[in-house]
Amino acid sequence: MKITNVYEGVVPISSSIRNAWIDFSSMDCSIVAIESDVIRDGKPVVGYGFNSNGRYSAGEILRRRVLPRLLEAEPGSLLDERGGLDHAKAWDVMMTNEKPGGHGERSVAVGVVDMALFDLASKIEGKPLYRYLSERYGDGQPDDSVFVYAAGGYYAPGKTLTDLQDEMRGFLELGYDVVKMKIGGADLAEDLRRIEAVIDVLDGDGSRLAVDVNGRFDLNTALEYGRAIEPYGLFWYEEIGDPLDYHLNATVAEHYTGSIATGENLFSLQDARNLIRYGGLRPDRDTIQVDPALSYGLVEYLRIQDMLRQHGWSSRRCIPHGGHQFSLHIAAALKLGGNESYPGEFQPTGGFADDAVVEKSRVGLTDTPGIGFESKAAFYKVLRALHS
């Protein structure tokens, strides 16, 4: 198998929502299509990738560094001994002449291509990605459904408490038991009113509500909010301070007895390891949210899983950020604790197959070969247009 062509583009995923740190008025995302010389039904097999959400498109790095390296590589240097794609070798090729440290947009660029190569390789084998992954990296017995929670609850112009409650009711009607909302973009009194309004919709059960600060708080605010929300017994308190402020995280973990989740803005093995070493997270209750699409792809995510295992963490304590199909397959194959889902945001890229059904906060996998973008019509149309 040989890569014959690569195509790269940008898709807007903008909207009027706001979290405690950014609005999404100009959010966009990179997409790639990687074409191979393998022919199925008279057409070349093509793998697709995109960069989740929350980080902007990384076209410059893709066009100037990552994609040329892949195209210029001796085709045999990307293959394993059976002639299939060797993802770790492809990763080394993409990272040629890149210094360590400073992970950011580069990890996004490599993540997009890594996703496309996994889509391609599993399509060539005619398997849905989760089976392909489970056979290679798991125990061959993937989970047949994955826990998902509904993320939303953003701030938006003119959005009232009733609007917030209606949004959350909508998530419950779709089959989700656990929901997530933003905090930290208003003052504590208003956020507590918002939290209590949502808990009302959850029949008074705070353990079904996660709150997300998007890294906004300094230590004092983090502790003040922690004291105020602790009695609700929330599902988790997310990304409380700056993602790289491990000391803040550790100090909050000493005081806040409920669950903490973080990691969506950690993009490398090294950063994730520092979180585990210095972030004070507790393996019996906290959750790691590293998003494989943003953090150098699954090749790096597998290294992160090894690291977690060495530190005594179960894969079940990982619930990736992003609400996308790639992580859904990864969650089933590597037996993670679940995956995020955004029923109302980040279209056309986010979400699962058009006919995916959520029941009791779990979603099943389909048998579509690869990641299954083909069963997500609006997004597939955009991807298909990249190389038509």
Ligand SMILES: O=C([O-])CC(=O)C(=O)O
């Ligand atoms: O608002 C965002 O950037 C998304 C986010 O934090 C999440 O999904 O946890």
Ligand SMILES: [Mg+2]
């Ligand atoms: Mg978050």
